[in-house]
Amino acid sequence: MFSIKEVFADEDTMKSRLATCEECPKYIKASKQCKVCLCVMPLKTRFAATECPVGKWGRVHPNTDK
Numbered sequence: 001m002f003s004i005k006e007v008f009a010d011e012d013t014m015k016s017r018l019a020t021c022e023e024c025p026k027y028i029k030a031s032k033q034c035k036v037c038l039c040v041m042p043l044k045t046r047f048a049a050t051e052c053p054v055g056k057w058g059r060v061h062p063n064t065d066k
């Protein structure tokens, strides 16, 4: 069973991931989607266990990573 803190990335992580996407040539600004995975990035970046398909940002584990 996962807690909410384990499922979601913290606010700073989400903002940092999204800033990376917004500078990325694979980002579709109009729909806020990634051309590689087709995910909607303001949603995908909120989940701790997600990662960029080309390695620009990775998964986090808020309760265990220090």
Ligand code: SF4
Residues within 6 Å of the ligand: 020, 021, 022, 024, 025, 026, 027, 028, 033, 034, 035, 036, 037, 041, 051, 052, 053, 054, 055, 056, 057
């Ligand atoms: S998930 Fe990765 S490849 Fe996709 S838009 Fe973001 S930084 Fe670019």
